[in-house]
Amino acid sequence: MxxxxxxxxxxxxxxxxxxxxxxxxxxxxxxxxxxxxxxxxxxxxxxxxxxxxxxxxxxxxxxxxxxxxxxxxxxxxxxxxxxxxxxxxxxxxxxxxxxxxxxxxxxxxxxxxxxxxxxxxxxxxxxxxxxxxxxxxxxxxxxxxxxxxxxxxxxxxxxxxxxxxxxxxxxxxxxxxxxxxxxxxxxxxxxxxVPFNGGANLPHWLYEQRSRPRITVTLGTVRPVVDGVSPMKWVVDAAREINAEFVLALGGADLTDLGRLPENVRPVDWLPLSSLLAASDAVIHHGGAGTTLTALDSGLPQIVLGEGADRPANAAAVRARGCGIVPDGPDDLTPDLVERLLSDTDLREAASAVAQEMAATxxxxxxxxxxxxxxxxxxxxx
Missing domain, CATH: 3.40.50.2000 (Glycogen Phosphorylase B;)
Structure with missing residues (x-):
């Protein structure tokens, strides 16, 4: 055929x-x-x-x-x-x-x-x-x-x-x-x-033992081209108050608008998202279709911004299933929101159940x- x-x-x-x-x-x-x-x-x-x-x-x-x-x-x-x-x-x-x-x-x-x-x-x-x-x-x-x-x-x-x-x-x-x-x-x-994000030579730090949780942050491949990286500045600001490692997977975009990065924020050019999430504890993203589905497959709780194109629909599906958080507006973008992402057991259990469901499809x-x-x-x- x-x-x-x-x-x-x-x-x-x-x-x-x-x-x-x-x-x-x-x-x-x-x-x-x-x-x-x-x-x-x-x-x-x-x-x-x-x-x-x-x-x-x-x-x-x-x-x-x-x-x-x-x-x-x-x-x-x-x-x-x-x-x-x-x-x-x-x-x-x-x-x-x-x-x-x-x-x-x-x-x-x-x-x-x-x-x-x-x-x-x-x-x-x-x-x-x-x-x-x-x-x-x-x-x-x-x-x-x-x-x-x-x-x-x-x-x-x-x-x-x-x-x-x-x-x-x-x-x-x-x-x-x-x-x-x-x-x-x-x-x-x-x-x-089945997540596919291309091949890569993965860095050793991805598999080293960690003493604090890791949160992956991404805007996918299209949004940084259109909006730059400023939609994730609030995450960098929140990172200054949270005992966690933040990996900025922003596709090698110019990070100038994010200001000086704190020591617990690690920028990376390009890593397959599925591999990065397999070594993470949570994910914050824009709500693109492939990113949302890869996050669901990972079984991790997520924060979905969900602005523009089909992203609101993807975000709404995550919120309705109870496996992620969708901020209602800029006032929600706080360190407390990230702390909830890491600590809410209901989110984590729902995310794990969805990943098991996907594996059985x-x-x-x-x-x-x-x-x-x-x-x-x-x-x-x-």
Whole structure:
């Protein structure tokens, strides 16, 4: 079987696809991933074959500029002059990748296409080739209505390729813990979220004996590009009053805005988050989908800021399950909040229960045979 993955060019949305891609390869199937920007090299570093479907563009820079332009401005009303198609900002360069990905797919001849909710270019390709479309969820914030909105933003691409619109999704892979899932899609399959954050030469200090708890602090890969690191200044200020080690995993961003770091704050450039959390006691983060799910898989209590994009939905799921804290506003960002993160046994027990639930969910390897059958039946399997 041949499987084409359509990957958005942002690591937090791309990396959740990698475990399934590896499971397919381990089972003897051919896998090709279409994306663009620096995600092409990241895919190659993950041991997978990739094609740059929008050469010459820098998605990180373009998205950061789009966010800066949007802030402080009243957006045009739908249909008003200057208004982009609804969903355009979150279809993550599907339009730019569409033509080259269709051409690649026509040569590769996949039996099915796997894509994220934002990677609707994959749904276009599947419709063009008349093969099943498999949506691989990445968090808690997307529904079929969101996917439809992003497909609406790709209307020109569908028209160019002689299509009235997308075909129905054949399977929706839900990687949320079942007790936390908000998805009610009719063709939902639960699949275990397996963290993948790339490889690394891990430092020795990660495994040395510790005399105080360790808290990992991260903003993911997109937010530091857009907002800088200032959203985590309160954590650095709180660290001065707390007997704990704080690891700032901020992707090598400029830390100048954080001021002078106290001795118990350790900045790191890049470490796989799952490995870092395995050697930590708690986590504070922005609420990105991949970060939230990796934190849940770790069984650690978490503070989720949950601002912007799908982050409020991810944060709400954590709060509702009782395995993390979501601050209501700036007044909540205090040393007492961090002390609670470390001392609240109810949070820790709920987080551990969620991790056990995730471990019992069918693995990507178990999904492979279902996908084979889906391809064999042309998407009719339920």
């Amino acid at each position: 041949r499987v084409l993955f359509a990957g958005p060019p942002f690591f937090g949305l791309l990396y959740p696809l990698v475990p399934l891609a590896h499971a397919l390869r381990a089972a003897g199937h051919d896998v090709l991933l279409g994306t663009c920007g620096s995600a092409v090299q990241r895919t190659a570093e993950a041991g997978l074959l990739a094609v740059d479907c929008a050469p010459g563009i820098d998605p990180d820079a373009l998205y950061a500029q789009m966010e800066r332009d949007r802030r402080g401005k009243k957006p045009p009303a739908p249909g008003e002059r200057g208004a982009p198609p609804k969903g355009k900002g979150f279809s993550f360069f599907s339009e730019e990748m569409a033509d080259r990905m269709v051409a690649t797919a026509e040569s590769f001849s996949p039996d099915l296409v796997v894509h994220t909710p934002n990677g609707v270019v994959g749904q276009l390709v599947a419709a063009r080739l008349k093969v099943p479309s498999v949506l691989h969820a990445v968090g808690f914030g997307h529904t079929s209505a969101h996917v439809g909105m992003m497909n609406d933003a790709l209307a020109a691409g569908y028209e160019r390729h002689g299509l009235a619109g997308p075909d129905p999704i054949s399977a929706w892979l839900d990687v949320a813990p079942p007790s936390m899932s908000t998805t009610r899609e009719p063709r939902r399959w639960f699949q275990r979220f 069918p693995s990507p390897g178990e999904t492979v045979q279902r996908l084979v059958e889906l391809a064999r039946t042309g998407g009719e399997l339920r």
